[in-house]
Amino acid sequence: MTAEATAQAVSLESVTKAYGAVRALDGVTWTFPRGGFTAVMGPSGSGKSTFLHCASGLDRPSEGTVRIGGVDLGRLGEAKRTRLRRERIGFVFQAFNLIPSMDVEQNITLPLELGGIEADPSWLNEVVRRVGLSDRLRHRPSELSGGQQQRAALARALVTRPDVVFADEPTGALDPRTAREVLRLLREAVDITGQTLVLVTHDPMAAAWADSVLFLSQGRIVDEMVGPSPTAVMNRWESL
Ligand SMILES: Nc1ncnc2c1ncn2[C@@H]1O[C@H](COP(=O)(O)OP(=O)(O)OP(=O)(O)O)[C@@H](O)[C@H]1O
Ligand SMILES: [Mg+2]
Numbered sequence: 598m599t600a601e602a603t604a605q606a607v608s609l610e611s612v613t614k615a616y617g618a619v620r621a622l623d624g625v626t627w628t629f630p631r632g633g634f635t636a637v638m639g640p641s642g643s644g645k646s647t648f649l650h651c652a653s654g655l656d657r658p659s660e661g662t663v664r665i666g667g668v669d670l671g672r673l674g675e676a677k678r679t680r681l682r683r684e685r686i687g688f689v690f691q692a693f694n695l696i697p698s699m700d701v702e703q704n705i706t707l708p709l710e711l712g713g714i715e716a717d718p719s720w721l722n723e724v725v726r727r728v729g730l731s732d733r734l735r736h737r738p739s740e741l742s743g744g745q746q747q748r749a750a751l752a753r754a755l756v757t758r759p760d761v762v763f764a765d766e767p768t769g770a771l772d773p774r775t776a777r778e779v780l781r782l783l784r785e786a787v788d789i790t791g792q793t794l795v796l797v798t799h800d801p802m803a804a805a806w807a808d809s810v811l812f813l814s815q816g817r818i819v820d821e822m823v824g825p826s827p828t829a830v831m832n833r834w835e836s837l
Contacts, residue, residue, distance in 0.1 A: 605667065606631045606761050606793035607652050612661035614647050614816075621647040622658065623816035629761070634787045634794045636804035636825070638834060639813030645797045646765055648813065652795065653763045654682045666760060683712045687754030689764035693746045695738040695753075702734040705752045712757070721756060727782060728752045744775035751782060761793040762786065768803050780806045801830035812837060 607629040614622040621644045629635055629652075637645050650656035651663060654670045663670045665685055670678055687708075695704045705725065706716050725731050728748040738746050747767060754762050764783065768776035784806050786792040796807060804810045805827045812820040814837055822833060 604631055605629070605664070606633075607666075607795075608664045609652055610662040610664075612651055612658045612663060614644075614651055614656070615659045620816050622651060624661070625816070625818055627811070627818060629793055629795060631760075631793055632787065632791045633809070634784065634807045635796070636807035636810045637795065637797045637813060638799070638801075638804055638810055638830070640837060643813040644816040645813055647816075649763050649765055649795065649797055653686050653688065653761070654678050655688075680712075683708060684757065685760045687757060687759035687762040689747075689750050689754045689762065689767040691766040691769050693738070693750045695746055695749060697738055700735050700737055701730055701741070701749050704738065704749055705756055708753060708757050714757070716756070720758070724752045724755050727755075727785070729778075744771050744778070747771060747775070747779055748782070751779060755786060755790075755792075758790070759792070761795065763795050765797045766799065767796070768798065768800065773802075776800075776803065801827045801834060804830045 605628050609625050609627050612622055612625045613620060625648065637648060639645050651658045654663065654665060665681060668681060673681065696707065706721065709716050725734065728751055730745065730748055730752065733741060733745060741749065751767065768779050771779060780803055783794055783796065787794050796803070798804050805825050807825060810822045810825045810830055811818050812833060820833065822829060
């Protein structure tokens with residue numbers, strides 16, 4: 598593996614995802630550098646979730662190549678792909694996806710459990726402290742507010758120390774203040790821990806936390822904005 602390949606957290610080359618006649622992704626080529634925070638914006642149906650699913654190995658593209666840490670996912674069988682995803686990727690979904698019958702701690706450590714990995718107690722403590730859930734570990738998701746559930750889902754994504762965190766509208770259901778807290782945590786994960794972060798959002802304020810914003814339209818990347826401000830993002834968005 599070349600040094601250049603390892604400097605790239607995730608790269609896509611001519612990736613297409615077709616559902617019948619619909620090209621949800623249409624020949625996308627992009628590289629996410631290690632330690633970068635990228636926001637992805639675009640109208641509903643423009644292919645953002647599909648982009649995330651293909652880039653993270655959750656879904657297989659119809660055509661093209663996806664590499665995570667220089668490894669070509671297309672060359673891996675199902676079991677190896679699952680393992681690579683488990684070890685290197687963290688997800689935060691809009692719908693939280695917490696297990697209702699498990700308490701907060703069990704939910705957070707589930708990815709370790711699934712990977713047969715012992716939790717590192719000091720890292721677990723650190724993650725739980727950072728998301729502000731130290732006094733909620735024995736609560737079930739139904740006993741938490743929406744923002745607390747979102748933060749538990751974030752802790753679950755960070756606990757394996759993944760190379761890349763993918764987040765699909767993680768602040769969509771939150772009030773502005775809680776949304777800001779979650780964004781600050783994500784920003785810290787990049788600045789302090791050196792994580793690579795890809796965030797899908799409809800919110801220009803959220804996108805402005807990123808280093809750069811990608812704009813998607815009809816399955817294609819149509820623009821990139823480096824050093825975004827909320828106003829600049831809003832203006833670009835309106836002309837999409
Ligand atoms: N499993 C599927 N089967 C068929 N079509 C699909 C499937 N998943 C997505 N699509 C289509 O692909 C296109 C892109 O969908 P995608 O979910 O990636 O959009 P999105 O940008 O995430 O939209 P939103 O902002 O509404 O979440 C849409 O036209 C959608 O209908
Ligand atoms: Mg979506």
